[in-house]
Amino acid sequence: xxxxxxxxxxxxxxxxxRALGESGHACDVATDGESxxxxxxxxxxxxxxxxxxLPRRDGLSIIETLRRDGVTTPVLIxxxxxxxxxxxxxxxxxxxxxxxxxxxxAELLARVEALGRRAAPEQAETRYVVGDLVLDxxxxxVRRGDVPIVLQPREFRLLEYxxxxxxxxxxxxxxxxxxxxxxxxxQTNVIDVHISRLRSKIDRNFxxxxxxxxxxxxxxxxxxxxxxxxxxxxxxxxxxxxxxRG
Amino acid sequence: MTAxxxxxxxxxxxxxxxxxxxxxxxxxxxxxxxxxxxxxxLTGQVLQTITAEVRGLREQFxxxxxxxxxxxLLERSxxxxxxxYFLADARGRxxxxxxxxxxxxxxxxxxxxxxxxxxxxxRYRRRAPxxxxxxxxxxxxxRVPGGALLIVGRDVEDQRDFANVVRRIFLWGFGFVALVGxxxxxxxxxxxxxxxxxxxxxxxxxMAGNLSERIPLESSSDELGRLSQSLNAMxxxxxxxxxxxxEVSDNIAHDLxxxxxxxxxxxxxxxxxxxxxxxxxxxEVLERTIEEADELIRTFNALLSIARLEAGAGASAREPxxxxxxxxxxxxxxxxxxxxxxxxxxxxxxxxxxxxGDRQLxxxxxANLVDNAIKYGAGRQAQGRGDGExxxxxxxxxxxxxQGAQRGRIVLRARREGAQAAIGVADEGPGIPEAERERVLKxxxxxxxxxxAPGSGLGLALVAAVARLHGGTVRLGDNAPGGGLEAxxxxxxxxxxxxxxDDGGAMGEA
Numbered sequence: 001x002x003x004x005x006x007x008x009x010x011x012x013x014x015x016x017x018r019a020l021g022e023s024g025h026a027c028d029v030a031t032d033g034e035s036x037x038x039x040x041x042x043x044x045x046x047x048x049x050x051x052x053x054l055p056r057r058d059g060l061s062i063i064e065t066l067r068r069d070g071v072t073t074p075v076l077i078x079x080x081x082x083x084x085x086x087x088x089x090x091x092x093x094x095x096x097x098x099x100x101x102x103x104x105x106a107e108l109l110a111r112v113e114a115l116g117r118r119a120a121p122e123q124a125e126t127r128y129v130v131g132d133l134v135l136d137x138x139x140x141x142v143r144r145g146d147v148p149i150v151l152q153p154r155e156f157r158l159l160e161y162x163x164x165x166x167x168x169x170x171x172x173x174x175x176x177x178x179x180x181x182x183x184x185x186x187q188t189n190v191i192d193v194h195i196s197r198l199r200s201k202i203d204r205n206f207x208x209x210x211x212x213x214x215x216x217x218x219x220x221x222x223x224x225x226x227x228x229x230x231x232x233x234x235x236x237x238x239x240x241x242x243x244x245r246g
Numbered sequence: 247m248t249a250x251x252x253x254x255x256x257x258x259x260x261x262x263x264x265x266x267x268x269x270x271x272x273x274x275x276x277x278x279x280x281x282x283x284x285x286x287x288l289t290g291q292v293l294q295t296i297t298a299e300v301r302g303l304r305e306q307f308x309x310x311x312x313x314x315x316x317x318x319l320l321e322r323s324x325x326x327x328x329x330x331y332f333l334a335d336a337r338g339r340x341x342x343x344x345x346x347x348x349x350x351x352x353x354x355x356x357x358x359x360x361x362x363x364x365x366x367x368x369r370y371r372r373r374a375p376x377x378x379x380x381x382x383x384x385x386x387x388x389r390v391p392g393g394a395l396l397i398v399g400r401d402v403e404d405q406r407d408f409a410n411v412v413r414r415i416f417l418w419g420f421g422f423v424a425l426v427g428x429x430x431x432x433x434x435x436x437x438x439x440x441x442x443x444x445x446x447x448x449x450x451x452x453m454a455g456n457l458s459e460r461i462p463l464e465s466s467s468d469e470l471g472r473l474s475q476s477l478n479a480m481x482x483x484x485x486x487x488x489x490x491x492x493e494v495s496d497n498i499a500h501d502l503x504x505x506x507x508x509x510x511x512x513x514x515x516x517x518x519x520x521x522x523x524x525x526x527x528x529x530e531v532l533e534r535t536i537e538e539a540d541e542l543i544r545t546f547n548a549l550l551s552i553a554r555l556e557a558g559a560g561a562s563a564r565e566p567x568x569x570x571x572x573x574x575x576x577x578x579x580x581x582x583x584x585x586x587x588x589x590x591x592x593x594x595x596x597x598x599x600x601x602x603g604d605r606q607l608x609x610x611x612x613a614n615l616v617d618n619a620i621k622y623g624a625g626r627q628a629q630g631r632g633d634g635e636x637x638x639x640x641x642x643x644x645x646x647x648x649q650g651a652q653r654g655r656i657v658l659r660a661r662r663e664g665a666q667a668a669i670g671v672a673d674e675g676p677g678i679p680e681a682e683r684e685r686v687l688k689x690x691x692x693x694x695x696x697x698x699a700p701g702s703g704l705g706l707a708l709v710a711a712v713a714r715l716h717g718g719t720v721r722l723g724d725n726a727p728g729g730g731l732e733a734x735x736x737x738x739x740x741x742x743x744x745x746x747x748d749d750g751g752a753m754g755e756a
């Protein structure tokens with residue numbers, strides 16, 4: 001994936017460029033709003049990471065201008081302002097996701113990869129398949145092999161989200177935001193319990209396990225036997241492999 | 247001198263002066279008009295009398311010619327009074343009358359042109375017992391047929407004297423009023439200035455850092471008193487806030503320094519070990535360091551959230567929030583966690599209760615309460631005090647069965663209390679002692695019993711901030727039947743009727 005980082009804090013920008021590079025993504029850096037906008041307009045990026053407060057042109061204005069010009073590249077907004085209204089403002093301006101500084105790199109990487117994936121045309125899918133696990137979005141049926149699995153409505157949405165992002169790391173915060181629509185940081189890890197319940201339904205008594213915990217980052221749906229999954233998730237999978245072990 | 251200058255520059259004094267000037271001007275105009283009009287009237291009256299007399303004299307002239315006229319004038323001149331006469335022949339020589347000469351004022355203009363009867367003021371000399379004196383009179387010159395000049399006049403000196411006396415009285419009165427006004431202005435200004443000065447001095451002392459200083463109150467009924475009172479109330483609030491701020495920054499310094507110190511020590515130890523040992527522990531130390539840093543970031547985020555909420559800037563949305571739906575959502579999120587801890591999570595909600603607010607913030611506040619309940623609300627049974635809790639197992643026992651003994655029940659409640667809506671969480675834990683309840687809502691306050699448990703001491707402070715932002719309060723009470731704590735956010739309720747339609751939707755989604 002080709003990522004453009006528009007960030008005036010040199011240290012953060014350098015860190016991101018290095019880390020994204022190690023994760024297998026090509027990364028360019030623009031350190032002010034105007035040059036960032038000019039770069040982004042070329043349309044050769046898969047994801048933009050835009051800081052909100054930039055010299056010469058602020059982040060929201062960059063996004064608004066891009067969207068007006070018909071540039072649809074997914075944007076991850078990076079900001080020190082983390083309140084709900086700031087998030088709403090950012091998303092209303094045309095941003096696709098919002099991350100508060102300081103952030104964990106694993107969180108950023110997961111979101112960037114999810115955004116890069118979103119750009120690919122997979123909206124119309126009505127069925128998600130990982131290994132022998134099948135989720136039908138129309139009939140709301142889930143089965144593993146021949147065995148039907150009964151899920152609560154929220155468990156269904158959780159699984160749906162995980163399977164849509166199969167082969168990608170999904171963080172707890174992403175789950176809380178996208179499955180529960182809560183934008184705050186619960187103090188205890190409520191998500192883990194939901195995952196372990198889901199896991200007991202889809203993975204217990206089956207082999208191989210499909211729902212994996214990625215240490216220090218989150219979770220991932222992946223069929224360990226299928227190489228195709230990797231290909232789908234593009235090259236970064238290899239780089240993250242290192243990450244996962246960590 | 248400076249004191250005087252200061253006095254003159256006060257608003258009150260200027261105001262008094264302006265009033266005085268305006269009043270004087272108006273009075274001067276009124277009195278001037280009266281003077282002028284009266285003078286005019288008096289002169290007019292005199293002229294009328296003269297005209298009547300002239301008419302009489304003309305009749306005499308017509309009957310008896312110049313001789314009779316001269317005789318009549320001689321006669322009349324001899325009787326004492328205010329009448330003045332002068333008759334001269336065509337060559338200007340005096341024939342009769344009590345005036346010595348023709349007053350020059352009357353001979354200018356009309357008097358010489360022959361039409362006569364114009365009349366006007368003139369001065370004449372008269373012999374009086376005290377010597378000759380000049381007096382004021384009104385007279386009319388008339389050309390008598392045959393070339394003679396007749397002047398008929400009236401002495402008006404006495405009238406004029408009277409008018410002058412009145413004028414002087416008026417002027418003195420004026421002066422007196424002005425003086426009293428000025429003195430009053432000075433007095434009022436000085437007394438107000440004194441109070442303002444006292445207020446200024448007090449506020450300067452406050453600015454210099456003495457926040458407990460208050461503005462002196464002389465009387466509470468007038469406007470300055472009311473101003474002082476409201477300023478004092480403001481100072482009270484500022485002092486409270488400042489104290490709160492100081493407390494918070496002390497707490498922050500303490501509560502954030504501790505983990506930072508821990509973090510530092512750990513890295514230092516790892517560095518030392520790194521020189522002697524293999525690299526394996528280094529990785530572990532770094533990971534724990536990141537965890538610790540994350541914890542710090544989380545604490546900072548919570549602090550920032552609270553600060554923003556208290557500044558009234560946190561809520562993005564103000565929409566009707568259906569409390570039963572909100573509770574169901576939160577219960578759904580926390581249910582599995584509670585169950586894992588051996589706690590049953592239940593919802594008791596009035597269906598219709600709604601508030602206007604921010605769903606995210608209310609959700610977060612509720613989540614914090616549930617979180618607390620899960621951490622601290624567990625288990626009277628676990629503590630061996632659960633004798634009377636038979637029915638606690640009845641409902642949740644089945645679900646919690648695989649976790650072993652049921653340790654308690656957490657109830658998420660929403661109900662209407664008059665015009666208020668109450669939403670919150672009740673547990674069966676040890677509760678919070680009455681005396682501590684107010685304190686635990688503050689930042690970083692943690693009870694001794696919970697010191698060892700993980701957490702920042704910001705959860706309840708955030709709940710309180712959310713409640714305040716919504717115009718409500720947090721009420722910590724006893725969980726009525728089972729003991730334990732009932733923590734409720736009490737908010738103004740929204741009218742229920744417009745929300746009934748939403749009920750099904752919200753519940754259905756949950």
